[in-house]
Amino acid sequence: MPSVVDSLNLISKTMESILDFVAKDETLSDDFRQYLEINNIEIETEREFNNIIIQYMLDMKMQNGLRVLEYYRRNNHTYDEIISALENSICSVFKIEKILSNAYSATCLTSNVKVDLIPMVKMSHLKQIGKFDYICARIIELDNVQYILEIYDVISEFDVYKATIEAIKYMLQNPKIAYYKNEQKRAELEKSATEFYEKFNELFKAQYVVTTNKKVDNLIEFFNNYRLDGIKKDYSDLIEHAPKNAYIKIDELNCSDATFMQTASGGFSTHKEIYDVALWSDKTRGLYIIPFFETFMKCFSEDIENKADCIKEFLTSDKIPPSVIKYALEKNDNFFEVINKTLNVNFSNLEEILFNTKAVYVDSGVFSPVTVLFNSELFSTILHIEERQNDKKEIEPKRNELCPCGSGLKYKKCCGKN
Numbered sequence: 001m002p003s004v005v006d007s008l009n010l011i012s013k014t015m016e017s018i019l020d021f022v023a024k025d026e027t028l029s030d031d032f033r034q035y036l037e038i039n040n041i042e043i044e045t046e047r048e049f050n051n052i053i054i055q056y057m058l059d060m061k062m063q064n065g066l067r068v069l070e071y072y073r074r075n076n077h078t079y080d081e082i083i084s085a086l087e088n089s090i091c092s093v094f095k096i097e098k099i100l101s102n103a104y105s106a107t108c109l110t111s112n113v114k115v116d117l118i119p120m121v122k123m124s125h126l127k128q129i130g131k132f133d134y135i136c137a138r139i140i141e142l143d144n145v146q147y148i149l150e151i152y153d154v155i156s157e158f159d160v161y162k163a164t165i166e167a168i169k170y171m172l173q174n175p176k177i178a179y180y181k182n183e184q185k186r187a188e189l190e191k192s193a194t195e196f197y198e199k200f201n202e203l204f205k206a207q208y209v210v211t212t213n214k215k216v217d218n219l220i221e222f223f224n225n226y227r228l229d230g231i232k233k234d235y236s237d238l239i240e241h242a243p244k245n246a247y248i249k250i251d252e253l254n255c256s257d258a259t260f261m262q263t264a265s266g267g268f269s270t271h272k273e274i275y276d277v278a279l280w281s282d283k284t285r286g287l288y289i290i291p292f293f294e295t296f297m298k299c300f301s302e303d304i305e306n307k308a309d310c311i312k313e314f315l316t317s318d319k320i321p322p323s324v325i326k327y328a329l330e331k332n333d334n335f336f337e338v339i340n341k342t343l344n345v346n347f348s349n350l351e352e353i354l355f356n357t358k359a360v361y362v363d364s365g366v367f368s369p370v371t372v373l374f375n376s377e378l379f380s381t382i383l384h385i386e387e388r389q390n391d392k393k394e395i396e397p398k399r400n401e402l403c404p405c406g407s408g409l410k411y412k413k414c415c416g417k418n
Contacts, residue, residue, distance in 0.1 A: 004102075004118060004145065007142050007143065007145065007147070008118075008120060008147065010082055010142075011082060011085075011120070011140065011142070011147065011149070012120070014082040014083065014086070015054075015086075017076075018057055018069075018072055018086075019053065019057070021072055021075075021076060022053065022056075022057065022068070025075070027062075027071075028062070028068065028071065031062045031063055031068075032053075032056060034063055035056055035060060035063075036052075051150075054150065056068060057069065058086060058089060058138070061316055061357075063312075064316075064343075064345070064356070064357075065312075065315055065316035065356055065357030065358075066356055066357070066359075067087070067359065069083055069086060069087050070087075070359060081142075082142070085140050085141060085142050086140060088140075088141070089138055089139065089140040089141075089149060090138070090139060090174060090176070090177045090180055091136070091137070091138045091152070091170050091173075091174065091177075092108050092109065092110045092111075092136075092137070092139070092167060092170050092171075092177050092180065093108075093109045093110070093134050093135070093136050093137075093155070093163050093164075093166050093167040093170065094106040094107065094108055094109065094115070094117065094134065094135050094137060094139075095107045095109060095132065095133075095134050095163070096129060096130070096131055096132060096133050096134070096135065097114070097131075097132070098131065099123075099129075099130075099131055100116070101123070102118060102123060103116045103117055103118045103119075104116070104117045104119075104129075104135075104148075106135075108177075108180055108181070109134070109163065109164065109167040109378060110167050110170060110171045110177045110178055110180065110376075110378065111177060111178060111179055111180040111181060111182040111185060112182065112185075112377070113180065113181045113182050115139075115146050115181065116145075116146065117137070117139060117146050117147070117148050118145065118146065118147050118148065119147075119148045119151075120147060120148060120149060120150075126151070128154055129151075129154055130157070131157075132157035133154055133155065133156060133157050134154070134155040134156075134157070134159075134163040134166075135148075135151050135153070135154055135155070136151070136152040136153040136154075136155070136166055136170075137149075137150065137151045137152065138150045138152070153166070158409050161382070164378050164381060164382050165382065167378055168373075168376070168378050168379060168382065171369075171372060171373075171376065171378070172369045172372075172373065175366065175367050175368065175369055175371075175372040176366060176367075178367070178372045178375070178376065185375075188375060189286075189367045189371060189372065189375055190284075190367075192286065192371055192374070192375050193282070193283070193284060193285055193286035193367055193368070193371050194283070194284075195227070196227070196281065196286045196287045196370075196371060197281050197282065197283045197286070199223075199226065199227045200223065200279070200281035200287065201281065203223060203226050203232065204279075204281075207280065207281050207327070208278045208279060208280045208281065208290075208293065209239065209278065209279050210239075210241075210276055210277070210278045210293060210294050211238060211239050211240055211276075211277060211278075211279075212240050212241070212242050212274050212275065212276060212277060213268035213269060213271055213273075213274065213275055213276075213277050213291065214240075214268075214269050214274060215238050215239070215240055215269075216268050216269070216277040216279070216289065217268060217269050218238055219235065219238045219239075219279060220279065220289065220370075222235050222238060223279065223287075224374070241276070241294075242274050242275050242276040242294070242295075243274060244305075245276060245292075245294060245295040245298050245302070245304055245305075246275070246295065246304065246305035246306065247292050247295050247296075247304065247305060247306040247307070247309055247310035247313070248273060248275065248306065249309070250271060250273075250275075250291060268289075268291070275291060275292060275295070276291070276292060276293065276294040276295055277289060277290065277291045277292075277293070278290045278293035278294065280293065280321075280323075280324060282321050282323050282368065283323075285321055285323075285366060285367050285368050285371065286367050286368040286370060286371025286372075287368055287370045287371060288319070288320075288321060288324075288368045288369075288370065289370060290319075290320060290324065292310060292313075292314075293324070295310055296310055296311070296314045296324075296328065297328060297331070297332075299311055299338065299342075300328070300331075300332040300334055300335060300338050301332075307342065308342050308343070311338070311339060311342050311343060312342075312343060314328075315339070315343070315353065315357045315358075316357050316358075318358065318360050318361075319369070320358075321358075321361065321366075321368070322350075322354050322358055322361050325350065325353060325354070325358075326350060329350055336348065339353075397411040397416070398411065399411055399416060403415050403416070
C-alpha cells in the first residue's frame with residue numbers, strides 16, 4: 001500500500017495530466033467552450049477558472065452524453081486506479097468532530113457515517129476551520145483512505161440550517177451519497193424503492209401517470225398520503241394535459257435557500273409555463289418526477305418544438321433512468337432512426353446508448369432523488385425546523401432571546417438580523 005504522501009502525489013499528478021489533456025484535446029476543448037456558453041459562465045479570475053475546470057472534469061458530461069473522465073479513460077489508459085477513484089469522488093457536507101495532526105475526524109451529514117479526512121494541503125493552511133464547523137467538500141477515496149480534494153465552503157457550527165440545506169442539495173445532485181459507506185442505509189433505500197413501486201402500481205395501475213407542472217406537486221402529496229395510509233381516493237382532478245407539447249429548459253434547483261425546500265419537494269407549480277410532468281415508477285430505483293415525458297414520447301411521431309434538445313436531455317441526463325429509454329424504444333419502431341438523425345450519432349442497441357450516456361446507472365445502487373429525499377433524516381429535520389419557525393412567526397422573539405430556528409444564536413444575530 002502506498003504511503004499517504006505517495007497517494008497525494010499520485011492524485012495531484014493525475015489531476016495535472018487530465019487538465020493538460022483537456023487543454024490539448026480538440027474535442028474536449030471545443031466541448032468545454034460549449035459548456036461555458038450554454039451555462040452563461042464568465043471567468044474573471046484564475047481561481048474561478050480552476051474551480052470551473054475541476055467541476056467540469058469531475059462532474060459534467062460532454063455534449064454527447066459521455067462523462068469527461070470516461071472520455072479521458074478511453075483515450076488515455078494511464079493512472080486507471082486514480083481515474084476510477086476520481087469518478088467515484090463525492091461532494092457532501094462534513095461536520096468536524098475532531099482536529100487531528102494531519103486529518104479531520106468528521107461525520108458525513110448525508111449518510112451519517114464517521115470518516116477521517118486528509119487534506120491535500122497542510123493543516124496549517126486551514127486554520128479557519130474549527131471544531132464542530134461544517135465543510136462543503138469533495139473527497140476521494142484511495143486504498144480505503146479518504147482525501148479532501150477541494151473545500152468549497154466553511155459553515156459555522158451555529159448555522160445548522162445552512163449546513164443541512166447544502167447537504168440536501170448535494171444529495172439531490174448525487175443520490176448515491178445518501179448511503180456513502182452506509183450499507184444499512186442502502187438496504188433501507190432498496191426496500192423503500194420496492195415499496196414505492198408496489199404502492200404506485202396499486203394506486204395508478206400503471207408504470208407512470210402524466211399531469212402538468214401545476215398539478216404534479218399535489219399529485220405527489222396525494223400518492224405519498226396513499227403510501228402511508230393505504231386509503232384510495234379519487235384523484236381525477238389532479239390529472240390534466242398541457243395545452244401543447246413543447247420542450248423548454250428548466251432548472252428545478254435554481255433558487256435561493258428560502259425557497260429551496262419547496263422546490264426540492266416539488267415546486268414545479270411555481271413555474272410560469274405550463275408543461276407536462278410524469279410520475280414514473282421504477283422497480284429498483286423508486287419514484288421519479290420527469291418533466292416533459294409526454295413531450296419526449298411524441299418526439300417520435302410529431303414535430304415537437306425544441307425536439308433535439310428534448311431528446312438530448314432524456315438520453316444524457318442522469319435524472320432520467322434507463323427504464324424510460326427502454327420504454328420509449330419498445331413503444332417506437334423508429335426509435336433509433338429518430339435518435340441517430342436528431343443527435344447525429346449511430347446507436348444500434350439499448351446497451352450502446354446506456355454505455356455512452358448513462359454509465360452511472362451501471363451501478364444498480366442509484367436511487368431516485370424522490371426516494372432518497374423521502375428517506376432522509378436531513379429532510380425531516382429541515383421540515384421540522386421550518387414548522388417550528390412557522391408556528392412561532394406570530395410571536396416575535398425579543399432581540400436577545402435565542403432564535404426559534406434552533407441555530408443557537410440570539411434572535412438579533414440570526415433570523416431577526418434583517
